[in-house]
Each structure stands twice: as C-alpha cells, then as structure tokens.
C-alpha cells in the first residue's frame with residue numbers, strides 16, 4: 678500500500694518499522710524474519726509483528742523484561758528518565774510520545790495524528806526547486 682494513502686497513524690508506522698526502538702517478540706519471530714523476510718507491510722499494524730519499546734507504556738511487558746534481562750541498561754541507555762527517547766534515528770518513539778499524537782482523536786483521517794508526510798516526503802516532487810542534494814539531506818516537503 679502506498680504509505681501516503683494510509684491514515685496518519687498507519688503511515689507513521691511505515692517509518693517506525695526502522696525509525697523506532699523495537700525487537701522481535703520472540704526467537705520464532707526473528708527466525709521467521711531471517712528465513713522469509715520481515716513480515717510487516719505498509720498498512721499492517723506494526724505491533725502485530727514486533728515489540729516496540731515504549732517504557733511509559735510497556736516497561737513491565739514480557740518482551741521488555743526479556744530485553745532488560747539481557748541488558749540491564751536497555752531502558753536507561755535509550756530513554757530519558759521520563760521515558761522520552763534519547764537516541765537519534767528513532768523518531769517514531771518521539772512521535773508516539775508527543776501530545777499531538779497522544780491527544781489525537783480516534784479514527785481515520787488527516788486530523789487523527791501528525792502524519793510523517795505532513796513534513797517528510799520520500800520522493801522529491803517535480804516542482805521542488807531545490808537541488809536534489811539539498812533536498813536529500815533532510816527529505817522535507819516544501820509545502
């Protein structure tokens with residue numbers, strides 16, 4: 678599914694599959710991904726196939742406890758004490774903790790959450806006057 682046609686919550690998850698702090702739920706999930714490829718496809722619910730570390734919400738979850746058992750500093754090293762993400766490149770974790778995202782009304786449509794595509798674009802548009810090198814450094818839309 679073309680990510681721009683998804684509702685904002687699901688389109689953000691397309692980016693969150695990489696720009697988030699996540700782990701497979703278990704070894705089976707990891708094995709399946711290694712042999713058959715990642716199961717997530719744009720439009721799917723990200724949490725169906727992977728555990729997204731979000732200490733404000735799931736610090737006590739079995740998957741988080743497993744991560745902490747393997748690395749006691751897992752939360753401390755990646756999140757501030759208030760649960761906000763503190764490592765770069767994991768913007769999805771920041772997005773889902775933002776008031777805009779959290780307070781968005783439920784349902785589909787442009788106003789439900791801040792869609793990543795309100796700022797970012799994966800392809801430079803034909804009428805974008807910037808040099809491709811300039812556009813490519815931040816991948817931001819012009820309007």
Ligand code: HEC
Pocket residue numbers: 680691692693694695696793797798799813814815816
């Ligand atoms: C398959 C994994 C993957 C997905 C999906 C993905 N990204 Fe990225 N993204 C990366 C990686 C890896 C980098 C770092 C690339 C580098 O440093 O050269 C990156 C870098 C970026 C950057 C930094 C600037 C740039 O252009 O290099 C932005 C902005 C960005 N991604 C936005 C997004 C948005 C918005 C989405 C969703 C539409 C998205 N990404 C989806 C892996 C991904």
